[in-house]
């Protein structure tokens with residue numbers, strides 16, 4: 001009863017910001033993302049009759065297993081025979097890069113449990129499980145462009161694959177260094193839904209953005225995809241400025257990054273920005289322009305503030321040999 005899986009992080013182009021049902025992680029709006037190749041989580045799950053409780057190791061270090069137990073129970077309710085499990089995760093999402101790893105973490109965990117439990121749910125169903133770990137994990141079940149349909153129930157709030165994104169597309173993450181503690185996305189979105197008079201407008205506008213971006217993805221219209229992405233992100237952040245009391249994830253360097261994007265566009269480079277529940281700025285650009293853009297940005301940001309990635313693939317299962325390889329890679333990088 002062993003299962004191993006790899007899932008990649010994703011960045012939302014059409015954002016998820018607000019829950020209709022906190023317990024089931026049902027979102028107020030549908031969202032759409034791009035899965036990224038460079039950042040992923042590998043997870044191994046073994047159900048073991050000799051265990052007295054669930055065990056969880058993150059990057060080889062033992063952790064409190066309660067959230068994992070809660071997630072394992074979502075699957076255990078369908079299993080004939082249930083055992084405790086040993087869960088080992090390796091995060092290949094650079095720490096300090098300010099990228100949320102919960103998306104890849106819960107998608108990989110769902111994938112590994114799916115094999116270990118021998119339940120073999122299909123990918124869409126699996127995304128409904130991943131969702132109950134963290135909303136954005138719903139979308140990390142698939143590669144390329146992915147839509148999370150908000151649905152009306154736990155069974156219908158799921159991910160759908162939209163496009164492999166195997167065209168000239170990439171992302172550059174501008175890491176904005178900040179030591180300040182920010183508001184978690186979970187509490188930030190709750191506060192926004194409750195208090196921002198802009199929130200209903202966001203729901204309506206985001207619905208339109210989703211329709212338009214899907215059309216643009218379908219016709220591979222890069223400029224329109226970028227423009228809609230940028231506008232959607234700004235509108236999401238505007239809901240926070242309108243909350244009571246207001247809050248914002250912007251840092252001075254986020255604004256600096258925005259100014260650079262405007263400058264790059266004036267130079268004729270098609271590049272667009274988006275920001276999540278943190279100060280880092282993510283750029284959508286042509287993969288073939290990534291080196292030029294990084295070079296341009298190096299006058300303002302240091303090399304290690306600029307991380308790039310191509311589109312990534314869907315969650316997949318790994319063999320034990322691949323796990324051993326992953327473990328060795330992780331240990332080498334740690335040294």
Ligand code: 2P0
Pocket residue numbers: 011012014015016017025031100102133134135136137185186275276277
């Ligand atoms: C997104 N974010 O669509 C949006 C945009 C942040 C801003 O998904 O409470 O960690 O676990 O469902 O998924 C971050 O929120 O929140 C997020 P929970 P999650 O990517």
